[in-house]
Amino acid sequence: MNVHRITSIVKSISDINSDNFFDEICLSLSRAIDADFVFIASIDDSKTNATSIAVANRGCIVDNFTYALKSSPCAEVSNESICTHRCNIQHLYPDDLLLKDMKIDGYVGIPLKTSKGQVSAILVALFEDNISNVLEVETLFMLFSGLIEKEIHKSSYLKKIEFSNNIIANTHEAIMVCDKDKFITYINPSFTRMTGYTQADLHGKTPKILNSGKQTKAFYQTMWADINKNGHWQGEIWNKCKNGSEYLEWLSITAIVDESNELTHYTAFFSDITEQYIAKEKIKFQDSYDDLTKTANKKTLFTFIERSIIQYSNQLECTTPAALLVIDIDFFNKFNSLYSHAFGDEVLMQVSSRLQSLIRSSDIVARTSGDNFALFINHITNQDSIVYFIDKVTHAFLKPFVIEGINIKITLSIGVACFRQDTQDVHRLFEKAEQAMFAAKDNGRNSYEFYSQLLSDKANKEEQLKLSLESAIENNDFCVVYQPIVSLKNKSVTKFEVLIRWNMHGKWVSPVDFIPTAEKFGLISKIGDLVLNLACTELCKLRKMGFSDIVFNVNRSIYEFSSGVNDISWLDTIKKYDLNPESICFELTESVLAPENDRCITLLNKLQSAGCTIALDDFGTGYSSLNYLRRFPIDTLKIDRGFISEMTKVEGDKVLVSAIISMAKALGISVVAEGVELKQEVDILVSLGCDYIQGYYFSKPLAPELLSQYLTDFEYGNQ
Numbered sequence: 001m002n003v004h005r006i007t008s009i010v011k012s013i014s015d016i017n018s019d020n021f022f023d024e025i026c027l028s029l030s031r032a033i034d035a036d037f038v039f040i041a042s043i044d045d046s047k048t049n050a051t052s053i054a055v056a057n058r059g060c061i062v063d064n065f066t067y068a069l070k071s072s073p074c075a076e077v078s079n080e081s082i083c084t085h086r087c088n089i090q091h092l093y094p095d096d097l098l099l100k101d102m103k104i105d106g107y108v109g110i111p112l113k114t115s116k117g118q119v120s121a122i123l124v125a126l127f128e129d130n131i132s133n134v135l136e137v138e139t140l141f142m143l144f145s146g147l148i149e150k151e152i153h154k155s156s157y158l159k160k161i162e163f164s165n166n167i168i169a170n171t172h173e174a175i176m177v178c179d180k181d182k183f184i185t186y187i188n189p190s191f192t193r194m195t196g197y198t199q200a201d202l203h204g205k206t207p208k209i210l211n212s213g214k215q216t217k218a219f220y221q222t223m224w225a226d227i228n229k230n231g232h233w234q235g236e237i238w239n240k241c242k243n244g245s246e247y248l249e250w251l252s253i254t255a256i257v258d259e260s261n262e263l264t265h266y267t268a269f270f271s272d273i274t275e276q277y278i279a280k281e282k283i284k285f286q287d288s289y290d291d292l293t294k295t296a297n298k299k300t301l302f303t304f305i306e307r308s309i310i311q312y313s314n315q316l317e318c319t320t321p322a323a324l325l326v327i328d329i330d331f332f333n334k335f336n337s338l339y340s341h342a343f344g345d346e347v348l349m350q351v352s353s354r355l356q357s358l359i360r361s362s363d364i365v366a367r368t369s370g371d372n373f374a375l376f377i378n379h380i381t382n383q384d385s386i387v388y389f390i391d392k393v394t395h396a397f398l399k400p401f402v403i404e405g406i407n408i409k410i411t412l413s414i415g416v417a418c419f420r421q422d423t424q425d426v427h428r429l430f431e432k433a434e435q436a437m438f439a440a441k442d443n444g445r446n447s448y449e450f451y452s453q454l455l456s457d458k459a460n461k462e463e464q465l466k467l468s469l470e471s472a473i474e475n476n477d478f479c480v481v482y483q484p485i486v487s488l489k490n491k492s493v494t495k496f497e498v499l500i501r502w503n504m505h506g507k508w509v510s511p512v513d514f515i516p517t518a519e520k521f522g523l524i525s526k527i528g529d530l531v532l533n534l535a536c537t538e539l540c541k542l543r544k545m546g547f548s549d550i551v552f553n554v555n556r557s558i559y560e561f562s563s564g565v566n567d568i569s570w571l572d573t574i575k576k577y578d579l580n581p582e583s584i585c586f587e588l589t590e591s592v593l594a595p596e597n598d599r600c601i602t603l604l605n606k607l608q609s610a611g612c613t614i615a616l617d618d619f620g621t622g623y624s625s626l627n628y629l630r631r632f633p634i635d636t637l638k639i640d641r642g643f644i645s646e647m648t649k650v651e652g653d654k655v656l657v658s659a660i661i662s663m664a665k666a667l668g669i670s671v672v673a674e675g676v677e678l679k680q681e682v683d684i685l686v687s688l689g690c691d692y693i694q695g696y697y698f699s700k701p702l703a704p705e706l707l708s709q710y711l712t713d714f715e716y717g718n719q
Helices: 003-014 021-033 073-078 097-101 134-170 189-195 217-230 274-288 298-312 333-338 341-356 383-396 426-442 453-475 511-520 524-544 567-576 600-610 626-631 641-646 651-666 679-688 704-713
Strands: 037-043 049-057 066-068 083-085 106-113 119-127 174-179 184-187 232-240 246-257 263-272 322-329 364-369 372-378 401-403 406-408 412-418 447-450 478-487 492-504 507-509 551-555 584-589 613-619 636-639 670-673 692-694
Touching: 021 037, 021 049, 021 119, 021 134, 037 134, 073 083, 073 106, 073 119, 083 134, 106 134, 119 134, 174 189, 217 232, 217 246, 246 274, 274 298, 298 322, 298 364, 298 372, 298 426, 322 341, 322 383, 322 426, 333 341, 341 364, 341 372, 341 401, 372 383, 372 426, 383 412, 383 447, 412 426, 426 447, 426 453, 453 492, 453 511, 453 524, 478 524, 478 704, 492 511, 492 524, 492 692, 492 704, 507 511, 511 524, 524 551, 524 567, 524 584, 524 704, 551 613, 567 600, 600 613, 636 641, 636 651, 641 651, 641 679, 651 670, 651 679
Parallel strands: 412 447, 492 551, 551 584, 584 613, 613 636, 636 670, 670 692
Antiparallel strands: 037 049, 037 119, 049 066, 083 106, 106 119, 174 184, 174 263, 232 246, 246 263, 322 372, 322 412, 364 372, 401 406, 478 492, 478 692, 492 507
16 A cells, blocks of 8 residues: 555645545545545435535535435445445446446445444545556545544534534523532523523622522522432522512422532523413412402402401300491492593592501401492401491591592492301301391491391392292283373373282282382383383274373383483384384483483483483472483473372472472473372362372273273363
């Protein structure tokens, strides 16, 4: 072998680095053996294709290529064989087009193996002419194959390291490596992104630089004990960024040991889970607290009460150790209707804040529904103590609230139930306090009421009545009667008031008894619709009999407005029976004039515009205000029978009736006197200029089948 050739190859590659090693070795070998081509190619795992790593062609590095091994001499080399052909290589491998295109005649190829003895690459020399000394080429290739194999191993290893480094550098998890003394030696970019610390910031530092102070010393002692014992620890931990902000991380720490099981490093992987923690805490908060007022919700209130009850279980000497107050904001809906829902929300927040300022740490405030709150007060000695606390609450609410520059006065209806004295069950305690609150509202609001058995009996009776009403509505058990309304001007019957009747199991139930319950439990709209349909049916019959000018007064409840029922459905019912809206007068109680009912004005205007008339029933019992009358679209006032019955006995009532009639006429409103029973009352009303009279003087309410005969026989002077 030519020693000069070997020396020249060694010299040419002695100063090269890994970046161009394969190019230089191919160039040196091609010069040493005078080959036209020398290339190194990697073999894929299936040994189907070869892809060149470096290719030297007559002193130059040319582009790499990939070609199929099948039917080529390189296939033999890839199968761990040295393949040598001095000449005529194209005749031996006629299907190898690469040999033909490159005009190759001689071929030398040897396999290059991994450390495990598997062929991963090949070294090939190609000659356009026959090879003069094949053995020398083979020997030279074998001599340098080990060096090439080593460089391939190194290159593969560096690629794996580069790949791993890329993964570490681009992973979303933060990575930190510490030496065995816990000094930080490496951090990845995600660590810097999460914490703000760079590698330079952490030089000579330990992970203590991240300490937020939220974990106790015992926490870290337990953590390191687990690492030392098990070699691993993971869990949640609060740490601190460079800017001082705190974050929650899911941290995994592993101790790294060498072949001798000696500790060398610690690796820590962590991800920022602050957002997940905040979301989880928000869900947890929403499950336990009211999102608007930030007070406890009903669930948390009940849990708090149950815990308090456990504390009192052995205190037999204390009769009333605690009390539950259920609180309703009086006329809360007016804030939403007069201003806005945002205004109403602000009211709730400020009420909540004021209630919270009145309690101790041993007590709790909760928002239990829309405008309802509850206070559970612990450590109360007797009922006087409860009254004292209620007075404290009432006094606190004397001060007006200022919202959006508007001063508003808020009053409360409060119901009280005492633990142990009334019940020891948390659900029953709330129910009883709520019953007492409803009683306080029924008593005129801005007051408080203690639970009593009487209230319970009343609530049970009301519940039974509600169930019976639901059944009566479903089975259409109601009927209506009609009371004549006589025109004093025409001296004839021009109207009838439609009055509902309910025979429950053979016993007549007064509307005075069941209408409030229907209003309270949202059943009034169905009852109102039932009455309107029955009235329209009867009115159609009268029309067919020739009574074309009769108007029916149909009562509707103010609660139907607040429940979302609108006048359009009422007009649709009238239209369904092919009646003119002028045939129906809708009667509403005087409570419609209350300031919080301004929302009704639009609906009443629509009814009036369609042709219906509006009558105000029981006038003089609640909101007798000229200002209210001017604002609401009213066609008729019905003077309450209480004033009429006293008119012949008390001069002042006669004067009041006269004033009402005069005021109505000034506003262009007609007047109906209700409950007229005596000739003397009729005479007075005629002298005062009243428009209509309704009452027993002319007729009791009539069954539907009697209407046509009554209208036919009616004569004004025969009563």
